[in-house]
Amino acid sequence: MAIPVNILILDDSxxxxxxxxxxxxxxxxxxxxxxxDNKNEYxxxxxxxxxxxxxxxxxxxxxxxxxxxxxARGFNANVPFIIVSGNLRGDPEMEAMxxxxxxxxxxxxLARLGPVVNRAIVENRNRKTLESLEGLVEDAAERxxxxxxxRKINSEYELIFNSIVSVIIGVSRGDVITHWNPxxxxxxxxxxxxxxxxxxxxxxxxxxxxxxxxxxxxxxxxEEPVRLDDLSFNRRxxxxxxxxxxxxxxxxxxxxxxxGFIILGRDLTQRRFLEAQLIQARKLEAVGQLASGVAHExxxxxxxxxxxLNFVRDSFLKLGVMKEVMDWCFGQIESGSKTGNILGKYLGxxxxxxxxxxxxxxxxxxxxxxxxxxxxxxxxxxxxQFSHPSQEEKRPADINRAIGSTVIISRNEWKYxxxxxxxxxxxxxxxxxxxxxxxxxxxxxxMNAVDAIKDAVEAGLIQKGLIGIATRRNxxxxxxxxxxxxxxxxxxxxxxxxxxFFTTKDVGKxxxxxxxxxxxxxxxxxxxxxxxxxxxxxxxxxxISLPLEDT
Amino acid sequence: MKKRIVFLDDDIKxxxxxxxxxxxxGEWDIITCLKAExxxxxxxxxxxxxxxxxxxxxxxxxxxxxxxxxxxxxxxxRVLLSGQVSDAVYNESLAVAExxxxxxxxxxxxxxxxxxxxxx
Numbered sequence: 001m002a003i004p005v006n007i008l009i010l011d012d013s014x015x016x017x018x019x020x021x022x023x024x025x026x027x028x029x030x031x032x033x034x035x036x037d038n039k040n041e042y043x044x045x046x047x048x049x050x051x052x053x054x055x056x057x058x059x060x061x062x063x064x065x066x067x068x069x070x071x072a073r074g075f076n077a078n079v080p081f082i083i084v085s086g087n088l089r090g091d092p093e094m095e096a097m098x099x100x101x102x103x104x105x106x107x108x109x110l111a112r113l114g115p116v117v118n119r120a121i122v123e124n125r126n127r128k129t130l131e132s133l134e135g136l137v138e139d140a141a142e143r144x145x146x147x148x149x150x151r152k153i154n155s156e157y158e159l160i161f162n163s164i165v166s167v168i169i170g171v172s173r174g175d176v177i178t179h180w181n182p183x184x185x186x187x188x189x190x191x192x193x194x195x196x197x198x199x200x201x202x203x204x205x206x207x208x209x210x211x212x213x214x215x216x217x218x219x220x221x222x223e224e225p226v227r228l229d230d231l232s233f234n235r236r237x238x239x240x241x242x243x244x245x246x247x248x249x250x251x252x253x254x255x256x257x258x259x260g261f262i263i264l265g266r267d268l269t270q271r272r273f274l275e276a277q278l279i280q281a282r283k284l285e286a287v288g289q290l291a292s293g294v295a296h297e298x299x300x301x302x303x304x305x306x307x308x309l310n311f312v313r314d315s316f317l318k319l320g321v322m323k324e325v326m327d328w329c330f331g332q333i334e335s336g337s338k339t340g341n342i343l344g345k346y347l348g349x350x351x352x353x354x355x356x357x358x359x360x361x362x363x364x365x366x367x368x369x370x371x372x373x374x375x376x377x378x379x380x381x382x383x384x385q386f387s388h389p390s391q392e393e394k395r396p397a398d399i400n401r402a403i404g405s406t407v408i409i410s411r412n413e414w415k416y417x418x419x420x421x422x423x424x425x426x427x428x429x430x431x432x433x434x435x436x437x438x439x440x441x442x443x444x445x446x447m448n449a450v451d452a453i454k455d456a457v458e459a460g461l462i463q464k465g466l467i468g469i470a471t472r473r474n475x476x477x478x479x480x481x482x483x484x485x486x487x488x489x490x491x492x493x494x495x496x497x498x499x500x501f502f503t504t505k506d507v508g509k510x511x512x513x514x515x516x517x518x519x520x521x522x523x524x525x526x527x528x529x530x531x532x533x534x535x536x537x538x539x540x541x542x543x544i545s546l547p548l549e550d551t
Numbered sequence: 552m553k554k555r556i557v558f559l560d561d562d563i564k565x566x567x568x569x570x571x572x573x574x575x576x577g578e579w580d581i582i583t584c585l586k587a588e589x590x591x592x593x594x595x596x597x598x599x600x601x602x603x604x605x606x607x608x609x610x611x612x613x614x615x616x617x618x619x620x621x622x623x624x625x626x627x628x629r630v631l632l633s634g635q636v637s638d639a640v641y642n643e644s645l646a647v648a649e650x651x652x653x654x655x656x657x658x659x660x661x662x663x664x665x666x667x668x669x670x671x
Contacts (some may be wrong), residue, residue: 213671295635296634299655302654303634306568306657307571307658343658365568365571368564369568412607
């Protein structure tokens with residue numbers, strides 16, 4: 001149903017209303033009309049209602065049409081305002097039109113009233129429609145600008161999200177995957193389409209879910225990003241991937257709850273591979289450095305093993321000859337010949353001395369040869385133990401034996417400058433470790449101790465070096481202590497000794513990687529602690545703590 | 552006169568082995584020393600034909616000992632018998648030792664080298 005057109009009539013009679021009601025031109029229009037005849041009423045009406053059209057008799061007693069027009073314009077610049085007047089001709093009419101009246105009708109021509117009102121109504125309706133259309137157009141323009149901006153932001157965000165070479169996974173509080181970027185698709189071999197909207201724990205990866213959920217739990221409790229390093233899984237193509245993840249809480253503001261997590265991840269496979277290679281290279285380097293020393297350690301016992309065996313063989317030949325002579329003599333004696341007796345007596349004195357010598361020397365020579373063989377075997381065993389094949393994971397090891405081996409194969413490096421005092425706790429349980437890497441750390445610290453002792457001897461601080469090595473158990477940890485009475489570490493350098501490439505040695509003598517690698521082997525690979533205390537001029541103590549249980 | 556051969560090494564077992572194996576080889580007196588001082592004592596006290604020295608020892612290295620002998624007792628023959636396998640040691644030894652041998656070494660070879668040095 002059409003909304004009635006609301007016509008305000010300013011008139012001191014109902015003449016105009018009657019004309020309107022009987023006007024055939026307005027037959028099709030439903031309208032309501034309201035007649036006012038004074039300024040106050042007019043004003044009140046304008047304040048409270050919104051007329052669609054105003055008809056004003058120009059010749060009212062209380063105020064004239066001009067005033068009525070400007071009052072109407074004060075409320076609404078566009079409402080059609082039609083003046084009806086008996087006097088209006090010429091100038092006043094023009095003036096009224098200039099003041100914004102829509103039309104002027106002389107009382108002689110009231111027949112125009114219907115069509116004029118009709119036109120005003122139509123025009124007003126059209127204007128209103130146009131206005132609202134204009135508004136729509138303006139809104140639309142604004143909205144399209146905003147949309148363009150959002151599209152741009154979105155596409156930038158998408159560009160970043162798609163091209164970043166890190167895993168980005170969004171997980172809702174309800175454990176549903178909300179984001180899965182192309183790098184994640186590539187790294188995990190799972191497409192976003194297959195996984196977004198699925199429950200995170202149903203990802204189908206064989207990584208340690210226990211560690212992942214522990215980290216997530218940590219993240220929920222602390223509301224802080226939680227790092228999860230060296231998380232490995234087997235990809236569908238069979239490749240083992242090692243990841244470093246950070247689980248970041250998603251929160252809008254401090255007092256709101258966590259909405260979910262953004263999991264950022266990097267592929268550490270290549271890096272770990274290079275690190276392992278570096279450690280392996282360092283191991284080979286250490287073995288190479290030790291090789292000539294070890295050769296020296298082995299060559300001397302081999303020499304006396306050979307000498308003693310030669311001696312034993314020759315001695316037996318000699319004893320064999322002597323026995324033959326004796327047998328001949330005994331034969332002569334038995335046959336009653338005196339020659340044998342005399343010869344036997346003559347030979348007896350010299351032989352007795354020789355036999356006595358051989359009887360005491362042969363066992364000694366054999367013992368020393370055996371000791372030599374044992375020494376060589378021990379060095380070879382130690383060498384083997386030192387360069388223990390690389391392991392994928394920690395295995396329980398007798399670290400007393402491991403350290404002992406390292407001491408043996410490095411003997412040639414320290415034996416001319418220092419004594420080594422070993423105090424191993426005999427009740428030490430097997431310690432989960434990467435044995436070859438641990439040996440490397442021990443060797444490194446021993447070699448540093450030897451250098452510090454050499455410097456201290458040269459500086460006249462000490463006569464002879466002393467390297468103390470001890471192991472002990474401390475609750476759920478095993479501690480290894482390696483001390484020396486060398487020069488110590490100057491205080492201003494103490495904070496830097498674990499820095500990569502830090503060295504105090506001459507160019508070509510040290511790579512400055514030894515302690516940095518030792519630190520990473522103990523603290524990262526073993527979740528242990530490598531620390532030290534040093535007094536310049538007195539010596540240094542290194543402490544290695546290794547956890548007995550895997551954390 | 553019996554030839555006197557001095558062996559210097561910091562390993563008693565090595566010296567024992569040498570003593571045993573050389574006992575019946577040639578008409579030599581074998582004198583074994585654990586320390587360099589004893590070598591110089593022997594040199595000072597009487598006649599020595601050959602000194603065979605190890606290279607690495609705790610107090611002084613074999614090349615230093617042989618160098619000193621070369622200066623102080625130029626007529627005494629000098630052999631380096633080293634367990635240290637290294638070109639550097641070999642090159643250094645050329646200046647002070649007449650012969651260079653590496654452990655382990657056949658007793659017979661040591662014997663031959665000594666014999667040859669003494670013009671035997």
